[in-house]
Amino acid sequence: MRTTVIVTALGPDSHGLLAKVATTIADQNANVDDVSQTVANGMFTMIMFVSFDQGETTIAELKDALEATGEQVGLQIHVQHENIFKFMHRI
Amino acid sequence: MVFITAQEILETVTMIRSENLDVRAVTMGISLGDCAAGDSRRTAERVHAKIVRHAGRLVEAADELQEKYGVPIVNKRVSVTPIADVVGSDDPTAYVEVAHALDAAADEIGIDFLGGFSALVQKGFTRGDAALIEAIPDAIGGTRRVCSSVNVASTRAGINMDAVLRMAEVLLAVSKRTADQDSIGCAKIVVFCNAPEDNPFMAGAMHGSGEAEASINVAISGPGVVRNVVAANPQASFIELADLIKRTTFKITRVGELIAREASQMLGAELGIIDLSLAPTPAVGDSIAEILESMGLESVGAPGTTAALAMLNDAVKKGGTMATSSTGGLSGAFIPVSEDKAMARAAADGNLPIEKLEAMTAVCSLGLDMIVVPGDISRDALAGTMADVMAIGMINSKTTGARLIPAAGKQLGDWVTLGGLFGEGPVMKISTAGNSAFVRRGGRIPAPLQSLTN
Numbered sequence: 001m002r003t004t005v006i007v008t009a010l011g012p013d014s015h016g017l018l019a020k021v022a023t024t025i026a027d028q029n030a031n032v033d034d035v036s037q038t039v040a041n042g043m044f045t046m047i048m049f050v051s052f053d054q055g056e057t058t059i060a061e062l063k064d065a066l067e068a069t070g071e072q073v074g075l076q077i078h079v080q081h082e083n084i085f086k087f088m089h090r091i
Numbered sequence: 092m093v094f095i096t097a098q099e100i101l102e103t104v105t106m107i108r109s110e111n112l113d114v115r116a117v118t119m120g121i122s123l124g125d126c127a128a129g130d131s132r133r134t135a136e137r138v139h140a141k142i143v144r145h146a147g148r149l150v151e152a153a154d155e156l157q158e159k160y161g162v163p164i165v166n167k168r169v170s171v172t173p174i175a176d177v178v179g180s181d182d183p184t185a186y187v188e189v190a191h192a193l194d195a196a197a198d199e200i201g202i203d204f205l206g207g208f209s210a211l212v213q214k215g216f217t218r219g220d221a222a223l224i225e226a227i228p229d230a231i232g233g234t235r236r237v238c239s240s241v242n243v244a245s246t247r248a249g250i251n252m253d254a255v256l257r258m259a260e261v262l263l264a265v266s267k268r269t270a271d272q273d274s275i276g277c278a279k280i281v282v283f284c285n286a287p288e289d290n291p292f293m294a295g296a297m298h299g300s301g302e303a304e305a306s307i308n309v310a311i312s313g314p315g316v317v318r319n320v321v322a323a324n325p326q327a328s329f330i331e332l333a334d335l336i337k338r339t340t341f342k343i344t345r346v347g348e349l350i351a352r353e354a355s356q357m358l359g360a361e362l363g364i365i366d367l368s369l370a371p372t373p374a375v376g377d378s379i380a381e382i383l384e385s386m387g388l389e390s391v392g393a394p395g396t397t398a399a400l401a402m403l404n405d406a407v408k409k410g411g412t413m414a415t416s417s418t419g420g421l422s423g424a425f426i427p428v429s430e431d432k433a434m435a436r437a438a439a440d441g442n443l444p445i446e447k448l449e450a451m452t453a454v455c456s457l458g459l460d461m462i463v464v465p466g467d468i469s470r471d472a473l474a475g476t477m478a479d480v481m482a483i484g485m486i487n488s489k490t491t492g493a494r495l496i497p498a499a500g501k502q503l504g505d506w507v508t509l510g511g512l513f514g515e516g517p518v519m520k521i522s523t524a525g526n527s528a529f530v531r532r533g534g535r536i537p538a539p540l541q542s543l544t545n
Contacts, residue, residue, distance in 0.1 A: 006095075008104050036097055047097050059159055078104055080161035082095070087349040088342045089099040091413075 004033070004051045004082045005059060007066060011075035013044040021046065021077065024069040029056040044075070049082070103342075106316045107162055111377045112343065114350050115312035115370050116166040117153050118291035119146045120298035120363060121305050123172040123207075131185035134178055135192035142169060142196035142205075145305045145360070150201040152357040156350055164350065165312070165372075166512075169197065170296035171207035174223060181218035183226035190230035190237050197236035204279075206296030208239040211286070213248040214535070224254075227261045231276045232268035238294035244284035244481035246488045250536040252478065258282050259474035263497060266466060270499035273507050277496040278461065282477050284484030284491045289364045290420045295457075295492055306363030307355040308420060311347035311411070313340075314369050315376045317403075321385040332386070333406040340367070340410030348415040364419025367411035368456060369403075371431035373514035379403075379424050380433035391434055392443035400424060401454035421490055423456025429496075429509055429516035430461050439506070439517040445476075453483050458491040463507045463518050466499040473497065475526040478536075486539050 009021055018037055025032055030052035037046040050062070063079040070077035106112035126137040146169050153164045171177075171193070178185050190208055197205040208230055210220040227239050241258055244250040262277050269276035281295040288299020291308035298306075320339045327335060347365045355362040371378045380391035383399045404424045412418055426448060428434050437443040445462065452458045458480045464473070477493045484491030498507045501518045508515040 006100055008100060010104075045101070047100050063158070076108070078108070078161055080103075081159045083349060084160040084162065084346065085095045085100055085103055087345040088103055089095060 001054055002051050003054070003059070004049060005062065005079050006082050006085060007048040007050050007077065007079050009044070009046040009070065009075045009077045011044055013039045013042050014073065017044055017073055017075060018046060020069055020073050021048070021066065021075070024065050025050055025062070028052070028062050028065050030062060106313070110313070110319050111315035111374060112313045112346070113163040113165050114309060114347055116168055116291050116310040117149070117164055117350065117354050118168040118170055118296055118308045118310065119149050119305060119358065119360060120170045120289065120302055120308055121145045122298060122302065123177045127177055127179055131178065131180060131182070131188045135189045138177070138189055139192040139196045142171070142193070143199055146200050148358060152354055155357070156353055160349070162346055167202050168291070168293060168296065169200070169202055169205045170291070170298045171205065172298050172300070173209035173211060174207060175210035175217070175220045176300070178223070179219050181222045183222045183229070186223045186226035187229045187233065190226070190234050193237050194234035202236070204236050204238050204293040206238040206240065206293050207298060208237050209241060209297045211242040212254045213242055213245040213251050215251065216254070224257055224261060227280065228264040228268050231265055231279050238279045238296065240281040240283055240286060240295040240297060242283040242286040244485050246285060246485050246541070247538055248535070249538040250284070250478060250481045250485055252530065252536060253533060255282070255478050255481065256470065256474045256530060259470045259477065262473060262495060263470060266497040266499050273501070273509060274466065274496055274498045275509050275513065278494065278509055278513050280494065282481070282493045284481040285489060287420055287490055291364070291366050292368065292370065292421060294494065302363070303361040305360040307351055307358060307360050308363040308366065309347045309351040309354070310366040310368060310370065310420065311343050312370050313343040314371050314379050314382055316343060317369060318376070318378070318382045318385050321382055329402065333402060336403060336406035337410035340407045341414045344411040344414035348417070351417070362417060364417050365411070365415040366420030367408055367418055367422040368420065369407055369424045371425060371427065371434070372512055373430055373432050375432060378431045378433045379426060380431050380437060384433065390440065390442040391437045392447050396447065397450050397454055400451050404455040421456040425457055425460060426451055426455060427461035427494070428519070429463060429507070429514040430512060432514070435514065435516035438519055445519050445521060449479060449483070452480060452491055453487060456490060458484070458493050460492065460494045461496070461513065461516070462494070463496045463498050463501070463516050464521050465503055465518055466497050466501050468497050468521060471527045471530050472521055472523065474530045476521055478530065
């Protein structure tokens with residue numbers, strides 16, 4: 001079963017942030033399905049739809065890896081199953 | 092793939108990270124109807140075994156969901172069949188023994204509170220009810236996690252004033268028994284009118300006789316989210332403000348619905364209810380009082396507070412009922428003084444007297460909640476205060492509760508720290524005008540008319 005999570009990253013902009021986050025996701029055997037990224041007033045905001053198969057990784061593993069990357073590059077990174085967004089914003 | 096906009100995603104993340112959005116409690120209700128075993132030791136063993144069997148994975152499941160959705164699930168709890176209906180003995184020590192079994196089970200499964208050391212006596216006492224009430228000081232004073240509630244009134248039965256007086260005595264006994272901890276035992280006792288059978292909130296949670304074998308009841312939260320929406324729209328008219336609150340509580344409640352659905356599946360329990368209550372905590376920004384103040388009141392308690400609370404409470408319910416078909420429990424904004432930093436401050440400043448809180452009780456849930464009163468308060472003054480709260484619930488066909496804490500050794504104006512989620516607050520003034528000739532008349536205040544309702 002394929003799981004889709006939404007990864008959000010927020011923090012001060014610097015070079016190579018998207019690449020570092022995407023590399024961590026690839027290292028976890030997960031796939032970036034969609035990405036949007038903006039920089040406004042020096043603040044970096046990125047939203048990624050990331051999916052993976054059972055056995056490739058888990059939400060917990062992905063979260064730990066991304067939080068570690070976030071600490072290195074100064075980003076707050078959150079990983080949440082897509083259903084919470086569907087439930088909150090759609091009937 | 093359902094299309095979700097970037098704005099919606101960031102709104103959710105902000106609610107959780109910056110505005111204290113959480114699921115306040117996932118409470119598993121468990122029927123103990125089949126645990127009665129003739130003697131109290133065997134009953135206690137069966138009670139313990141059944142709770143551990145059903146709720147052994149409760150904390151683990153809630154933690155998994157917290158990880159999956161990134162939303163904190165603050166409390167994991169259990170409610171059980173009112174113990175007066177389980178033990179069926181007229182010996183108070185039997186109830187104390189079962190209370191210790193409840194405490195041990197709660198400890199074993201890793202939860203902080205378990206509710207249901209309860210009796211329903213609105214119309215009269217069985218011998219078992221009387222024994223349970225007699226056992227409360229030892230049961231609550233001698234355990235850490237067990238919570239007690241006694242339903243002394245209902246719209247259909249009236250107010251059992253004998254029970255009100257008895258509970259005033261019990262509170263004073265528990266106050267003395269836990270005097271070395273600022274009488275914290277009293278924070279684990281609720282006196283109810285029209286107690287709901289599916290309430291997930293402590294200390295009043297119980298699993299009523301109309302409930303399933305095991306069910307999951309979820310309490311939503313999010314005062315901080317609502318406060319920020321209100322504060323961001325200072326020019327909004329009342330209609331616009333109500334719409335904004337409704338939209339926000341819809342979203343909050345959907346989180347509760349999602350967690351309830353998955354938790355009930357994971358634990359093999361029925362999906363019980365989603366409780367649409369806004370519940371504060373002592374954390375800054377997690378306050379009902381601050382929502383009311385954001386509406387334009389200088390302090391909670393200012394003229395207009397009851398109207399503001401009525402509007403808030405109604406809008407929360409309207410938004411919430413669109414989000415789930417399983418509403419239940421208390422479903423209304425809470426006004427627990429010590430658990431809400433801004434409310435405790437207003438009470439200490441003299442802006443929020445007990446009479447104003449009583450008026451607010453008429454338009455929201457739950458009643459005079461977490462109110463510290465002088466330790467030397469008389470039994471009759473305590474009973475009269477509780478009777479007033481019960482009367483509001485009885486006449487208005489709603490749940491009201493009293494959670495009063497006579498803090499041993501504390502006087503008017505003292506500050507009492509109860510700790511943790513119980514918070515802190517001032518000792519509040521209750522009129523000392525005599526009422527003994529009234530409260531000691533004995534018997535029951537009759538059930539009210541349900542027509543001619545002005």
